[in-house]
Amino acid sequence: SQQGEEDPQALSIQEGENATMNCSYKTSINNLQWYRQNSGRGLVHLILIRSNEREKHSGRLRVTLDTSKKSSSLLITASRAADTASYFCASGAGSYQLTFGKGTKLSVIP
């Protein structure tokens, strides 16, 4: 898989359910950031997790990072219709650039 590759590519759930999205990367990283993008709109920063952290919470979001498996997951609890969007992980590996994955398209059905 490529750097910052998410799965699943698409996820459809009922409102109130939890949504889990996974991300894998290939090289060592300094940090991993998750972004949300509503259709045709900008990238909204959700959460950053550093390479020495294993878990981080922000409201209904929970991010985990497993550097031994080079993977991260984003959990959205008690999903709402407004959470419908594409979610991207982006890894930072010590240079200035972030490397984005292809994203997971989440649909939350009311």
Add this chain to the structure above:
Amino acid sequence: EPEVTQTPSHQVTQMGQEVILRCVPISNHLYFYWYRQILGQKVEFLVSFYNNEISEKSEIFDDQFSVERPDGSNFTLKIRSTKLEDSAMYFCASSDRGMSGNTIYFGEGSWLTVV
């Protein structure tokens, strides 16, 4: 909350024309970036800019592209002689420190359509 602002939100241009996309980064940020997203594809890094010079650029950022900070608030991306394949959403971003574990904030993007 401070935000990165971009203009125009959408621009249609003829192939071969020059385009300038403008950005106002968050005011106390020192690092500026351009990324692009071709429809249905990944967001790709173009260039980073710090202390009035390019700090890093990708293979995409060839001689057709240039960046400039013409004054204390604006950051621009110029695309000379646009091609059809330059059609994409271009995102400006900024951060208060360099890459090592710092949040990068993105603007709403500028849709560029080359016809």
